[in-house]
Amino acid sequence: GAGVSxxxxxxxxxxxxxxxxxxxxxxxxxxxxxxxxxxxQGPEFLTYFNYEAQQDKSGLPNDRFSxxxxxxxxxxxxxxxxxxRDSAMYRCAxxxxxxxxxxxxxxxTRLTVV
Amino acid sequence: xxxxxQNSPSxxxxxxxxxxxxxxxxxxxxxxxxxxxxxxxxxxxFLISISSIKDxxxxxxxxxxxxxxxxxxxxHIVPSQPGDSAVYFCAASARGxxxxxxxxxxxxxxxxxx
Numbered sequence: 001g002a003g004v005s006x007x008x009x010x011x012x013x014x015x016x017x018x019x020x021x022x023x024x025x026x027x028x029x030x031x032x033x034x035x036x037x038x039x040x041q042g043p044e045f046l047t048y049f050n051y052e053a054q055q056d057k058s059g060l061p062n063d064r065f066s067x068x069x070x071x072x073x074x075x076x077x078x079x080x081x082x083x084x085r086d087s088a089m090y091r092c093a094x095x096x097x098x099x100x101x102x103x104x105x106x107x108x109t110r111l112t113v114v
Numbered sequence: 115x116x117x118x119x120q121n122s123p124s125x126x127x128x129x130x131x132x133x134x135x136x137x138x139x140x141x142x143x144x145x146x147x148x149x150x151x152x153x154x155x156x157x158x159x160f161l162i163s164i165s166s167i168k169d170x171x172x173x174x175x176x177x178x179x180x181x182x183x184x185x186x187x188x189x190h191i192v193p194s195q196p197g198d199s200a201v202y203f204c205a206a207s208a209r210g211x212x213x214x215x216x217x218x219x220x221x222x223x224x225x226x227x228x
Contacts, residue, residue: 004157031214042118042203042218043158056215091157098214100146100207105157 002026004106006092012112013082021077021109025094029104032075034067037089037108049075050098082113117141118206120219129228133191137204137219140185144206148216149178149189152201161202162189194226 005024013019025032030051035043045059051072060066064082069075079086091108095101119138127133137147145166150158164171164178164187171178177190191198204219 033214040123040220042205042220043216044218045215048214056212059215093157095214100148100163100205100213100216103148103160103216105150105159107155107157 004092004094004104006090006106006109008109009107010110010112012114015083015113016081018078018080019082019111021079021090021111023075023077023092023094023106025073025075025092026104029094029096029102030072031095031098032069033093033095033103034075034077035091035093035105037091039088043091043105046077048098055098079111082111084113087111087113115140116219117144118204118217118219120204120222122222123220124223124225126225126227127194129196129226130193133189133194133198133224133226135189135191135202135204135222135224137187137189138185139187139206141206141208141217142185143208143210144217145209146207146213147178147180147187148205148207149176150203150205150218152203152221158203191224194224196226196228199224199226 032049034046037043048056049069064080067077089108093105148163149161152158180187201221205216
């Protein structure tokens with residue numbers, strides 16, 4: 001597609017529920033990244049995929065967070081047993097290679113846990 | 115501990131004047147710096163970047179200056195236009211295998227007054 005597409009744009013969920021956030025990167029971009037942005041903060045790195053391989057998950061805050069990219073294109077970030085502190089904007093980005101060049105962000109998914 | 119700091123949360127500038135946005139960093143491994151611009155309800159978009167081997171990079175109305183000894187960079191916008199009103203994020207990338215990961219500041223909200 002023309003840009004990085006994320007769905008849903010907004011998600012309100014009850015504490016304890018699982019949520020799945022989707023990212024559709026720019027066609028042909030081999031690298032995909034997930035970031036989390038709290039209100040008034042800059043984006044913070046969560047995890048990185050090169051094709052289908054999850055190369056770095058050092059930014060995932062705990063084991064309730066997981067991500068996959070099974071076919072090297074669309075990615076899903078899953079949060080299990082959501083907590084109020086998980087409320088944030090979740091941003092996906094993609095790039096043509098495994099570097100900062102050509103990073104393109106999506107519009108994000110605003111997650112609210114009530 | 116913030117490795118990239120933008121100490122001014124907001125800045126107001128008259129149309130036609132110069133806007134100067136500042137950014138400081140603490141990690142000496144950072145060797146590439148980027149500025150992103152973000153409009154409401156959109157993802158951050160790449161604006162301009164600079165490698166640590168340079169001290170200045172210019173692109174139209176936008177110039178980024180890097181002072182490595184002071185670990186400081188600044189973005190100059192001349193002349194400022196109302197359409198420049200947005201949140202500006204400073205980001206940095208470290209050399210080596212982790213160069214895909216961007217570390218962001220908290221952002222500075224620029225308002226250009228007509």
